[in-house]
Amino acid sequence: MRLALLLLLLASSQAALAADGCKDHRVFKIEGVDQDLCFVESSGSWVSRACVEQTGAGSCEAQALLKKAPQVARLSEKERQGGKNPGSVLCAKLNGTVAYAKLESGSEITFCEASDHSVVDCNALHQAWSSRHRR
Secondary structure (H helix, E strand, O other): OHHHHHHHHHHHHHHHHHHHOOOEEEEEEEOOEEEEEEEEOOOOEEEEHHHHHOOOOOOOHHHHHHHHHHHOOOOOHHHHHHHOOHHHHHHHHOOOEEEEEEOOOOOEEEEEEOOOOOEEEHHHHHHHHHHHHOO
16 A cells, blocks of 8 residues: 555656656756756756656656655654754665755755766755654
């Protein structure tokens, strides 16, 4: 039952990404590599452009990370200590790799890179997790 619900959520989220399309896209230099990303309004996240353009099941691991984030039971006190980015902590718990993009303004955006090299911004992971775990 849980697996069926998860598959249904994943399929509907892929359809939403495809329907939302790539309204705004930018090339970010993430860890020295240019990545073409789309801003997806429905999830409020920057995601690899290929994730938006591909609609087949399992076409984008970054999207799967975004959907798995709310399932992480909790972040321990130790994991939250020292001003750690909660999205980065979630990324690590989901077996992603934390990567950074430095903007011309000097600020940084933190991304979670999946094993297929697709990325999603860590803030979106945290927002997805927070929507289920608000106190």
